[in-house]
Amino acid sequence: EDKVVQSPLSLVVHEGDTVTLNCSYEVTNFRSLLWYKQEKKAPTFLFMLTSSGIEKKSGRLSSILDKKELFSILNITATQTGDSAIYLCASLRGAGSYQLTFGKGTKLSVIP
Amino acid sequence: DVKVTQSSRYLVKRTGEKVFLECVQDMDHENMFWYRQDPGLGLRLIYFSYDVKMKEKGDIPEGYSVSREKKERFSLILESASTNQTSMYLCATTLSNQPQHFGDGTRLSIL
Numbered sequence: 365e366d367k368v369v370q371s372p373l374s375l376v377v378h379e380g381d382t383v384t385l386n387c388s389y390e391v392t393n394f395r396s397l398l399w400y401k402q403e404k405k406a407p408t409f410l411f412m413l414t415s416s417g418i419e420k421k422s423g424r425l426s427s428i429l430d431k432k433e434l435f436s437i438l439n440i441t442a443t444q445t446g447d448s449a450i451y452l453c454a455s456l457r458g459a460g461s462y463q464l465t466f467g468k469g470t471k472l473s474v475i476p
Numbered sequence: 477d478v479k480v481t482q483s484s485r486y487l488v489k490r491t492g493e494k495v496f497l498e499c500v501q502d503m504d505h506e507n508m509f510w511y512r513q514d515p516g517l518g519l520r521l522i523y524f525s526y527d528v529k530m531k532e533k534g535d536i537p538e539g540y541s542v543s544r545e546k547k548e549r550f551s552l553i554l555e556s557a558s559t560n561q562t563s564m565y566l567c568a569t570t571l572s573n574q575p576q577h578f579g580d581g582t583r584l585s586i587l
Contacts, residue, residue, distance in 0.1 A: 398575055406480070406566070406578040407519075452519065462507045462526075462570050463534070468518035 366391045370453050370467035377474055381443050385470045387453035388435040397436050398464065399427055400452040407452055410438070443474045478503045480579035482567050488585045495554040497582050499567030507570045508550040509534075510542065512563040513581070519566065525550055557586045 367390045377383055389397065396414045400407035411420045413429035413436060420427050424443075429436045440447055450471050454464040483498035499508065509524040511534075521534030523542040531542050539561060543551045554561055562585050568576040 396573070400578075405580040409575040409577070412575050454519075456573070462573070462576075463509070463521060463524060464519075464576060466511075466519040468516065 366455060366457060366465040368453055368455050368465050368467040370451075370470050372470060373468060374471040375473070377443055377472070379443055379445060379474055379476050381474075382439065382441045383443060383472065385438040385440075385451050385453075385472070386435065387437070387467055389453075389455045389465075390434065391455045391457070391465065393457075394431070394434075394455065396456040397429055398454045398456065399436075399438050400454065402450045402452060402469070403448075410451075440472075443472075445474050445476060448472060448474045478505075478569065478577040480567055480569055480577055482565075482579040482582050484582050485580060486583050486585075488587060489554075489557050490587055491557060491559060493554075493557050495557050495584070495586075497552040497554075497565055497567075497584070499550045499552070499579055500548055501550075501569040501577075502548065503569065503571070503577075504547065505569040505571045506547070508544065509568040509570075509576065510540075510550065510552045511566045511568065512536070513566055514563050522552065559586050562586045 371386045399410040411427040416431040424441045427438045450469040453467040457463045479502045510522045511519040525544045541553045565582045567579040570576040
């Protein structure tokens with residue numbers, strides 16, 4: 365059975381701090397790993413990682429995948445209160461499938 | 477931009493009622509999914525569909541069914557609602573290997 369584990373489950377930081385969110389996976393026929401941000405409504409897509417060692421960046425957010433050690437990290441630098449959200453990690457399931465297996469999420473709270 | 481619309485943001489129903497949750501997408505995506513999201517459990521897949529009239533069970537299909545009569549619409553049905561089906565329900569769509577796009581969710585309470 366595919367498994368995605370995120371840590372920590374919750375995190376409280378001050379504005380301006382840098383945070384690292386972790387995601388490890390055990391997936392048969394791994395294809396891609398995705399990160400989403402969820403505020404009050406729909407999860408919104410952040411990154412999709414398929415190749416090891418290639419960092420993806422979007423503003424203050426970046427993410428990288430390590431397919432040898434089976435994990436990914438999401439970094440947020442110079443955090444702002446608007447970064448407060450649940451961050452979801454998901455793995456795309458095996459060949460020919462478009463299903464995602466989600467981790468339980470990391471709840472990030474950024475306080476002024 | 478992909479638009480995924482769920483018919484209700486909040487819904488309150490009674491135990492034993494038949495409940496319909498509707499999801500409509502405007503991007504001609506073949507693949508559609510229904511999840512429920514519960515604190516401490518994350519998102520769990522209930523059912524999905526790769527094409528019209530086609531459906532597949534996800535990880536937790538018990539107590540649910542689905543209908544996909546048209547490509548753009550995917551309905552989740554609670555045959556006889558129970559209190560343990562109180563949850564946030566999220567619909568998502570995708571095209572091929574692209575990221576899934578989510579609707580805003582329906583917060584369903586069963587009394």
